[in-house]
Amino acid sequence: MLTEEQIRSWDDDGYLNYGKILEQGEVARLLEGLDQVASIESEGGDESSVEFSAGHARGANDAGYKAGGIRQYVNMWKRDEAYDKVVRHPLITGITKLLLKTAELRLWHDHIITKPAEENDRFQFHQDFYNWPLADPNMLTCWMALDDATVENGCMHVVPGSHRDPRFSLAGKKKELEELAENPDARTERVIMEEHDASFGVPMELKSGECMFHHSLNFHSTPKNTTTGHRRAFVIIYMTEGNCFNSSQAWDHVLVPNISAKHGEPITGSHFPLVG
Numbered sequence: 001m002l003t004e005e006q007i008r009s010w011d012d013d014g015y016l017n018y019g020k021i022l023e024q025g026e027v028a029r030l031l032e033g034l035d036q037v038a039s040i041e042s043e044g045g046d047e048s049s050v051e052f053s054a055g056h057a058r059g060a061n062d063a064g065y066k067a068g069g070i071r072q073y074v075n076m077w078k079r080d081e082a083y084d085k086v087v088r089h090p091l092i093t094g095i096t097k098l099l100l101k102t103a104e105l106r107l108w109h110d111h112i113i114t115k116p117a118e119e120n121d122r123f124q125f126h127q128d129f130y131n132w133p134l135a136d137p138n139m140l141t142c143w144m145a146l147d148d149a150t151v152e153n154g155c156m157h158v159v160p161g162s163h164r165d166p167r168f169s170l171a172g173k174k175k176e177l178e179e180l181a182e183n184p185d186a187r188t189e190r191v192i193m194e195e196h197d198a199s200f201g202v203p204m205e206l207k208s209g210e211c212m213f214h215h216s217l218n219f220h221s222t223p224k225n226t227t228t229g230h231r232r233a234f235v236i237i238y239m240t241e242g243n244c245f246n247s248s249q250a251w252d253h254v255l256v257p258n259i260s261a262k263h264g265e266p267i268t269g270s271h272f273p274l275v276g
Contacts, residue, residue: 001091002098010099014163014218015204021091022209026082027146030234033080034112034146037073049271051075054254055111070121073112074254076234083110087236092142092211093276096238099213100138104241105276106267108132108139109255112146114232115154115225122223124194125159125201127168128237129216133253134267135244137170139216139237145206146232153231154222156212157201159193163217168193198223241274242266 010016022030040046045058055072076083086092087110097105129137149155166172167189176188198221204212214220216237225231247263258271 001094007098010213010215012164013158013160014215015158015160015202015212015220016099016214017204017206017212018095019210020207021089021144021211022086024209026086027209029082030080030086031146031232033076033082034073034114034232037076037079037112038071041073046079049075049078050257051109051254052079071112071114071116075109076112077107077110083234086144086234088275090276092236093238095213096140096142097276099140100238100240102138102240104274105238106241106243106272107275108134108237108239108243108272110234110236112232112234114230115222116230117228118225122154122198123221125196125198125219125221126194127162127217127219130173131250131253132216133246133250133256133259134239135246135264136240136242137216139239139243140213141216142211142213142236142238143204143206144211144234144236145208146234147230148208149204149206149231149233150227151203151205151223152225153227153229154225155206155231156204156214157198157221157223158204158214159201159219162193162219163215168217168219193219196221238275239267 006016041056041058046052051074054074077087087107093105143156162168176190179186179188201221244264244266245259245261259267260269261267
């Protein structure tokens with residue numbers, strides 16, 4: 001499944017370009033499901049779970065993911081059987097358990113992120129963990145290309161070793177917040193990192209059906225899609241069993257209403273299933 005060299009590379013760099021996971025027939029089924037969900041949302045939306053409305057407009061304000069601008073569809077596993085199968089894929093979950101060094105794995109959430117043709121925006125360098133109301137950063141993302149992902153259409157770019165950099169650790173983040181409280185305009189190390197062009201990182205070009213993994217504290221960015229085609233990716237975020245709710249961080253995250261735990265208690269329940 002993984003070599004010792006791959007695991008060492010992950011530990012050192014905070015990312016792993018794994019390669020092929022899905023066959024093209026499986027990718028086609030995921031894209032079909034995306035079309036169906038996008039159609040539902042463009043016709044007014046599904047209100048059965050709070051997060052389904054996140055990341056896109058609805059009704060007359062949107063024409064599904066074919067409209068301009070980045071679109072995000074959260075928790076596809078709840079909406080389509082093919083996505084539910086992928087988040088529980090034994091190869092993906094097996095690799096994840098090895099990388100996180102855990103015996104049990106829980107799903108935080110998944111989402112589709114689309115960059116439509118000639119979409120001219122980018123995600124600046126960031127660490128995912130601080131955008132989540134969670135206590136333990138021992139988490140990772142499996143980023144799966146549904147279209148070929150290239151530098152030209154906005155593939156992932158990662159900063160090697162940034163997940164181990166003490167400036168951006170939990171203690172470093174606390175120090176940064178104290179600095180910003182005294183001087184909101186301070187040019188912290190994070191501000192400087194965020195200003196870098198995506199080319200500052202290492203590009204993770206992938207073929208359709210291939211995936212890469214990155215740590216929740218790894219700085220990553222995606223550049224603009226300057227092509228005439230889509231760049232669609234299925235993104236799965238896993239956490240170790242026992243990760244606790246941290247209500248003092250990202251308290252307004254879209255999934256907070258689905259969390260039954262109190263601050264400091266482990267996140268459990270059907271919204272965050274055990275998957276491996």
